Amino acid sequence: MKSGSALTWRLIPNRYRLIGSHCETCKENFFPTRPVCPSCRRKGKMVEKKFKGEGKIYSFTTVQVPPEGFELEAPYVLAIVELSEGPRVTAQVVDCSENDLGFGTPVEMVFRKIQEEGKEGLIHYGFKFKIKK
Amino acid sequence: MLVASFECSETSKLQNSKLFKVFCLVGIVGFGACVPKYRIKAGEIASVWGEDARRIEDGLGILEKSVPALDEDAATLAVEASRNALVYSGISAKEIGAVFVGSESHPYAVKPTATIVAEAIGAAPNLTAADLEFACKAGTAGIQCCMGMVASKMIKYGLAIGSDTSQGKPSDALEYSASAGAGAFIIGSDKESVAVIEDTFSFTTDTPDFWRRPEAEFPSHGGRFTGKPAYFKHVTSAAKGLLEKTGTAPKDFDYVVFHQPNGKFPRMVAKMLGFEEAKLSPGLVTPVIGNTYSGATMIGLAAVLDEAQPGARIFVTSFGSGAGSDAFVINVTDGIVEKRKKGVKTVKEYIEDKHYLSYALYVKHRRKLKSL
Numbered sequence: 001m002k003s004g005s006a007l008t009w010r011l012i013p014n015r016y017r018l019i020g021s022h023c024e025t026c027k028e029n030f031f032p033t034r035p036v037c038p039s040c041r042r043k044g045k046m047v048e049k050k051f052k053g054e055g056k057i058y059s060f061t062t063v064q065v066p067p068e069g070f071e072l073e074a075p076y077v078l079a080i081v082e083l084s085e086g087p088r089v090t091a092q093v094v095d096c097s098e099n100d101l102g103f104g105t106p107v108e109m110v111f112r113k114i115q116e117e118g119k120e121g122l123i124h125y126g127f128k129f130k131i132k133k
Numbered sequence: 134m135l136v137a138s139f140e141c142s143e144t145s146k147l148q149n150s151k152l153f154k155v156f157c158l159v160g161i162v163g164f165g166a167c168v169p170k171y172r173i174k175a176g177e178i179a180s181v182w183g184e185d186a187r188r189i190e191d192g193l194g195i196l197e198k199s200v201p202a203l204d205e206d207a208a209t210l211a212v213e214a215s216r217n218a219l220v221y222s223g224i225s226a227k228e229i230g231a232v233f234v235g236s237e238s239h240p241y242a243v244k245p246t247a248t249i250v251a252e253a254i255g256a257a258p259n260l261t262a263a264d265l266e267f268a269c270k271a272g273t274a275g276i277q278c279c280m281g282m283v284a285s286k287m288i289k290y291g292l293a294i295g296s297d298t299s300q301g302k303p304s305d306a307l308e309y310s311a312s313a314g315a316g317a318f319i320i321g322s323d324k325e326s327v328a329v330i331e332d333t334f335s336f337t338t339d340t341p342d343f344w345r346r347p348e349a350e351f352p353s354h355g356g357r358f359t360g361k362p363a364y365f366k367h368v369t370s371a372a373k374g375l376l377e378k379t380g381t382a383p384k385d386f387d388y389v390v391f392h393q394p395n396g397k398f399p400r401m402v403a404k405m406l407g408f409e410e411a412k413l414s415p416g417l418v419t420p421v422i423g424n425t426y427s428g429a430t431m432i433g434l435a436a437v438l439d440e441a442q443p444g445a446r447i448f449v450t451s452f453g454s455g456a457g458s459d460a461f462v463i464n465v466t467d468g469i470v471e472k473r474k475k476g477v478k479t480v481k482e483y484i485e486d487k488h489y490l491s492y493a494l495y496v497k498h499r500r501k502l503k504s505l
């Protein structure tokens with residue numbers, strides 16, 4: 001996750017606003033952005049698509065032993081969320097424990113800090129999910 | 134003295150009757166709040182420092198306060214409040230011509246929070262944006278900036294946010310109050326407003342009641358000096374100035390919102406000015422979420438707008454240490470009935486959605502340990 005300014009900047013539309021792709025040929029949705037449709041290849045016509053940020057839990061786990069940079073947050077819930085438009089994304093589910101979750105629990109996107117590069121580096125922000133009430 | 138004067142042809146009619154329609158130039162097109170889910174009780178903090186919980190609760194008028202999650206800061210709270218305001222307003226983010234974020238806990242010393250907010254809500258890139266700082270009143274200063282830009286037709290809509298994750302030194306009195314939250318207001322023309330801003334008036338002096346130098350982690354304050362010459366002098370001066378300017382009296386208002394550093398000051402100032410307690414309580418949220426600094430007056434106003442009916446008149450006065458106050462006269466329109474149906478999360482719903490922390494977990498959340 002630790003990355004240079006240029007990569008961080010390129011990921012902003014994905015991470016901040018859930019911008020992905022839609023293929024006008026086969027009507028399939030993709031997240032994150034894809035330059036080429038894997039099904040239609042050259043026949044595909046990809047356009048930008050903004051996902052609503054609603055979905056449901058497809059699978060989840062609790063991270064007890066976190067990677068570097070996430071020590072303070074552990075234990076935290078990591079889930080695969082199926083967006084209402086189709087694609088599945090992996091993200092943290094905040095303000096809950098795994099006891100609050102089940103398969104199919106409806107969730108919505110929230111904007112949170114993902115990681116800080118120490119006390120002097122960049123702060124990376126992006127989407128996570130919380131249980132939709 | 135900052136005096137924005139808006140030509141209101143129907144002002145006099147408005148004073149005599151609650152049955153009015155449209156009046157001035159600018160108003161609130163949408164608004165939203167955000168309060169973190171975590172809380173700590175004043176009693177829990179008191180027990181750590183050997184203080185009497187009841188004495189703290191009664192003395193400060195604070196029962197519990199909000200605590201941000203580890204991945205929340207002034208930027209993320211501002212984004213969530215702004216997204217709520219956008220849904221409430223029903224406008225496209227691309228129509229927002231200015232974003233002002235008022236905070237004393239901007240995540241970066243150099244790198245505007247307003248850019249993060251503008252990008253996250255989809256308002257970028259064709260707009261102006263800036264961060265504002267004026268202790269707890271930077272958010273209402275942002276509303277005034279937007280009012281001027283909308284009234285002069287420089288922009289169609291402006292977004293003003295007050296957002297903070299404030300810190301108090303452990304065992305300091307501020308530790309019981311300093312909390313986290315945000316309020317966001319979209320300012321636009323009166324015709325599409327859910328509440329019209331009839332007028333505003335400000336009062337500003339150089340008063341050293343509360344400050345923080347760049348290298349200091351926690352703020353310093355003048356103890357008792359924060360009361361009379363600071364909060365009370367500025368709030369009453371701005372409020373009296375606006376009452377006089379608009380030819381109104383406390384009895385003309387249905388609600389009043391004051392900056393709320395604790396549960397006590399706003400009650401005292403309401404009494405001093407002659408506003409009844411019943412008009413104050415709907416917008417007094419500090420007793421249950423603490424002092425959200427730049428968010429405080431904004432969230433208080435949002436709580437009032439969550440329940441106010443068309444025709445209601447609201448008197449608002451913020452306060453920022455240093456020191457200054459911005460006062461507003463706000464009139465609720467018929468438009469609020471429809472927009473309320475969108476079901477945007479209300480201040481009350483944010484307040485009720487809570488999870489308590491122990492002092493140990495609170496220390497972790499606020500990274501008060503040296504190694505965090």
Ligand SMILES: [Zn+2]
Pocket residue numbers: 023024025026027028037038039040041044045
């Ligand atoms: Zn395709």
